[in-house]
Amino acid sequence: KQEVTQIPAALSVPEGENLVLNCSFTDSAIYNLQWFRQDPGKGLTSLLLIQSSQREQTSGRLNASLDKSSGRSTLYIAASQPGDSATYLCAVTSGSRLTFGEGTQLTVNP
């Protein structure tokens, strides 16, 4: 059974800092990995999708890497802003479903 773990559970940083969120998964037989953000009371917004054959994806200030063999992914956020405050979820696709981590709650302080 696939299990996804995210570290840390919560993170508070001052505005402008670069930061890294970590995700690990137990079964490397995945099709892809997605990073989402979730704002309080809202649905999920897809940030980045990395196919199993890829090593990284970039979008603006976000960069996600994937090391499938070791079962790890990182989400790098550059020059963090208060608007980045949200819960960040990592999810892997194996079979027909996404398996989610518990999320990292990020707070960026002005």
Next chain:
Amino acid sequence: GAGVSQSPSNKVTEKGKDVELRCDPISGHTALYWYRQSLGQGLEFLIYFQGNSAPDKSGLPSDRFSAERTGGSVSTLTIQRTQQEDSAVYLCASSPGAGVHNEQFFGPGTRLTVL
């Protein structure tokens, strides 16, 4: 507004009642998924529809839960004889292609409260 939409946004019901939750996927998306997010827990998969294929129901927690997808578009998740532990946010997602490589796009969710 071409995103995934869900209705109602909030639903409060009494224990033992039946509820129906609706999902309108992005037009042209062939795959549709239901997930549940309970308080203090992560998101869990419920059911997956792909085109005209038989759905993957392996995530449904009990036989009180069922879902259908009409005409390859709109989907309804039905919970019969609701229990307090059914209280959660129910999220629907859709993806464009037939393969599992496709990105999933989520709706805003329906918050279900069972009193």
